[in-house]
Amino acid sequence: MDTVQDVLRSASGLPGDSPVRDAEILLAHCLGKPRSWLYTWPEAQVSADTLSQFNTLLQRRREGEPVAYLTGRREFWSLDLRVAPSTLIPRPETETLVEWALQLPLPGDARVLDLGTGSGAIALALASERPAWRVSGVDKHAAAVDLARENAQRCELSQVRFQQSDWFSHVEERDFHLLVSNPPYISEGDVHLSQGDLRFEPESALVSAQEGLRDLASLAEQAPAYLCDGGWLLLEHGFDQGAAVRDLLTRYGFEDVATRHDLAGLERISGGRRGAE
Structure with missing residues (x-):
């Protein structure tokens, strides 16, 4: 089973100015965790179902779909908004x-x-x-x-x-x-x-x-x-x-x-x- 660190390292080909950040946001979303959790638990294992969900979102992001639409959320003025x-x-x-x-x-x-x-x-x-x-x-x-x-x-x-x-x-x-x-x-x-x-x-x-x-x-x-x-x-x-x-x-x-x-x-x-x- 892959770890958080392994999964993030394998994420590639994302468009935009912040591909690493986007991959982290998507993985955190799939795990149901805050993004900071990824840094605290890089050796945590990622289940096959979560990995499959993440790879699906990753491909949609590669095709240009905005991260906010993929997660359904966006922060604005420190407010957690659904989009x-x-x-x-x-x-x-x-x-x-x-x-x-x-x-x-x-x-x-x-x-x-x-x-x-x-x-x-x-x-x-x-x-x-x-x-x-x-x-x-x-x-x-x-x-x-x-x-x-x-x-x-x-x-x-x-x-x-x-x-x-x-x-x-x-x-x-x-x-x-x-x-x-x-x-x-x-x-x-x-x-x-x-x-x-x-x-x-x-x-x-x-x-x-x-x-x-x-x-x-x-x-x-x-x-x-x-x-x-x-x-x-x-x-x-x-x-x-x-x-x-x-x-x-x-x-x-x-x-x-x-x-x-x-x-x-x-x-x-x-x-x-x-x-x-």
């Missing part, structure tokens, strides 16, 4: 949006709406840090709403409300202090859509018309009607779209328009404050 092919995989870049939101001078009971919430990652991260905020999220896909609600229960953040809505179509409340969104922003036909993890993620959550700007423009246009005076809109976008999104925010009357960079130093989040009418 599924019906939603985007939460990424570290989006934590830049969460950081900015938490730095804003909002009231203690701020009303916050996450548009296109997917797995609920942004909404739940904000609620975990600001329990008194009244946080909600919407998504046009019923499967995403169900997943976000499940994650709220998993994270013991059941105060966060999720509902089905195509952007603002079923949002009745107004006067939000903060609107946040990670909308589709990849241009149709972008070469990256046929590469890496993006091949397996839902295209409807990735692709937007007008060179990736249609949904960003729609949100910037509609948001003022749903914000209180001085309320904020924060939008995630592509690394090369910062200038275009700042122009959109300015066009629709936002003030204090700015852009934040992600950990790679790329323009990633742009936002602004609604001025008083």
Whole structure:
């Protein structure tokens, strides 16, 4: 019978920047153990059934399937979230949006709406840090709403409300202090859509018309009607779209328009404050 150490040594041919880490995550998942357990017990024996399960996942990873979909889990802002092919995989870049939101001078009971919430990652991260905020999220896909609600229960953040809505179509409340969104922003036909993890993620959550700007423009246009005076809109976008999104925010009357960079130093989040009418 093979040991943990033997099994990991035999894992090869994985794509991406962290093949060793991916193999460890997959083996830990098959064993039902935390990844740290592998380092503590490298001589532990791996059963034939577990090895077979691991090899199956390993082959799927070799074919490019994201690790998060293989395990059904992804950590975001220290929250253990369930993920599924019906939603985007939460990424570290989006934590830049969460950081900015938490730095804003909002009231203690701020009303916050996450548009296109997917797995609920942004909404739940904000609620975990600001329990008194009244946080909600919407998504046009019923499967995403169900997943976000499940994650709220998993994270013991059941105060966060999720509902089905195509952007603002079923949002009745107004006067939000903060609107946040990670909308589709990849241009149709972008070469990256046929590469890496993006091949397996839902295209409807990735692709937007007008060179990736249609949904960003729609949100910037509609948001003022749903914000209180001085309320904020924060939008995630592509690394090369910062200038275009700042122009959109300015066009629709936002003030204090700015852009934040992600950990790679790329323009990633742009936002602004609604001025008083």
